[in-house]
Amino acid sequence: MSKTLARQFLGWQLGIVGLLLVAVTGLAVVQSNAAFRETQGRRMLSVAEDVAATAGVRESLATRSHGPLPALGTSARNLSGADEIVIADAGLVVRSAADPAEVGEPFPVGESTAPSGRAWVGNPDGSTVVAHVPVLDDRGRVVGLVAARAEAPSLLSGLLAAPAPAAALVGVAVVLGVAGSLLLARRVRRQTLGLEPAEIVELVQRREAMLLGVKEGVLGLDGANRITLRNAAAAELLGIGEVGARIDELDLDERLRDVLTGAAVGEDQVVLHGSRVLVLNRMPVVVDGAQVGAVVTLRDRTELATLEDRLDASRHVTDTLRAQAHEFTNRLHTIAGLTELGEHEEVRRFVAGVVAGSDQWRREVTARVGDAAVAALLVAKASLATERGAQLRLALGSRLDAVDPARDPALSADLVTVVGNLVDNALDAAGAGWVEVGFGREGDAVRVTVRDSGPGVASELVEEVFRHGFSTKAAEHDAGGRGLGLALARQVCLRRGGSITLRNDGGAEFTACLPLAVAA
CATH class of the missing domain: 3.30.450.20 (PAS domain)
Incomplete structure (x- = not known):
């Protein structure tokens, strides 16, 4: 079973506290050794000088009567507290030492300058301090040397000999480290909502899997x-x-x-x-x-919006056919009534008028609109406008030449989308008024203009209708999705690198620019 977050934090914090204590202890040991070498070096030098200046030691070495030297060395070691005092003659032969086996053996001077008449203090093995002092006779000649040595205490001995406040500080540091670790672990656990590291990792993995899925x-x-x-x-x-x-x-x-x-x-x-x-x-x-x-x-929703637009177009075609059927039914009823009344001349004039009115709009559209799909759309929209009591007309000078489908196969469908949605939006706004459709060219682009006699669009909403993609504020709540028509028209224009704008000129005037596809 994996450790909890609190235990992990406790372990890490205790490890850090332990490392800090080791570092502090090491630094204390280094400082203690340095202080020991300095202090004990002066002390051992003073002890060696005192022994070298003793009259008995000088006389024994000068006369080579070495018998009293062991007693003098032992007495000096006991009085001074040095760990060892060695007395050697001029030939550097040990005459007095704590270990009797060393008496008579050569004395190792190493780097000492005492044989040449100068005192020397050294630290030969890192754990001891040695002071060498030459012994001079009355004429100033070197007749021997005195060596005083002190050993540094072991690490355990130093810690045991440490004062009580220092040990108490170490204990307080440990207690504070443990308490701080527990508080930190508790705070982190609260911030992570009680989740353990493994649970947090699993949560992140699940989140990534969910987002990808x-x-x-x-x-x-x-x-x-x-x-x-x-x-x-x-x-x-x-x-x-x-x-x-x-x-x-x-x-x-x-x-x-x-x-x-x-x-x-x-x-x-x-x-x-x-x-x-x-x-x-x-x-x-x-x-x-x-x-x-x-x-x-x-x-x-792009594909769905396209399908909705196609369904909406089909619905408008159905409405148009229904309107035409209703209109033709009314005309047939009129013709039948006139026939029963025997008004044959009036029947002839009525039929001629109906045919002339229908043919006039159809001839005008087919003569000025070269795209068959757009022309058929305008003929159908005219019937829908008539049913609503509105008038659909072409602007003066309007002309839409047919474009080779091989050059721009999508232009016809895009024009139907733009014109159909703009005309529907205009018919909704115009009521029983009029809607005017205009076509033209701007360089290598087709321009479509749709005006209506409605109240126009409030100036503060001119940009909003395109920013939101709706015809009016009320259209945002239109269950039929009518307001999406402007969004689709704008989408078609932007996809082609064109634009669609709105301004008020007695009513709303939409201008769409559809650049032609670049020839391959």
Whole structure:
């Protein structure tokens, strides 16, 4: 069973305290040895000088009467407290020593300068201090030398001999180290919500597996709107890199930034980002009653929006056919009634008028709109406008020449998307008024203009309708998704490298620019 976090911290802290104590002890030993060499060196030199100056030692060495020297050496060692006092004659033969076996043996002088008449203090083996002092006769000649030696105490002896306050400080340090370790471990455990290291690792691994397994994009934000986590889907949808960046530092659309930071609230926020239609949901993260961040989920609705647009187009075609059927039914009923009344001349005039009215719009559209799909769309929209009591007309001078499908095969479908959505939006705004559609060329691009006689768009909403991708503020709550039409039209223009703008000129006027595809 693995150790708990508290035990691991306790073990590490005790190890650190132990290392510190070893380091302090080592430093104390080094300082003690240095002090010992300095203090004991002076002391041993003083002892050796006193023995060398003793009249009995000088006389015995000068007369070579060595008998009294052992007694003199022992007495001096007992009085001085030196560990050993050695007396050697002029020939450097030991005459007095603590070990009787050394008497008569050569005295090892090493680097000593005492034989030449100068006192010397040294530390030959690192653990002892030795002082050599020459013994001079009345004429100043060297007749022998005296060596005094003191041994340094062992480490254990030094610790045992240490004063009580020092030992108490060591004990206090150990107690404080253990207490601090326990408090630190308790604090860390509380900050990690009681999770052990293995549990934290497992939690992180599960989080990574979950983020990788989620198809939707997931963003984690902290209280300062910095990205703390993101999965691959979110990075792909938003085009963001590593975590740590602030939302306001990224090159994002204002609408997208508002949703990510929480400035725009609500469920299933629709946002355009590049050529994608994204649906975002932002959920705040609350810990202990305080908001510490948020989690944002992103879904790519581009394909679904395209399918919805196609379904919406099919619905409009159905509505148009229904309107035409209703209109034709009413006309048939009128013709039948006139026939029963015997008004045959009136029937002829009525039929001629109906045919002339229908043919006039059809001839005008086919003559000025070269794209068959767009022309068919306008013919169908005219019937829908008639049912609503509105008028659909072409602007003066409008002309749309057909473009070779081999050069730009997607232009016709894109024009249908843009024109259809702009006309639908205009018919909703115009009511029983009029809607005017214009076409033209701007260099190597097609220009589409749609005006209506409606109330226009409030100046403060001119940019917002494209930023939000809705036709009006009320359209944000349109269950039918009508407001997404402007978003799709804008998406088509941006995908082609064009633009779509809105201005008020008696009513709303939308202008879309669709550049032609570059010839291969």
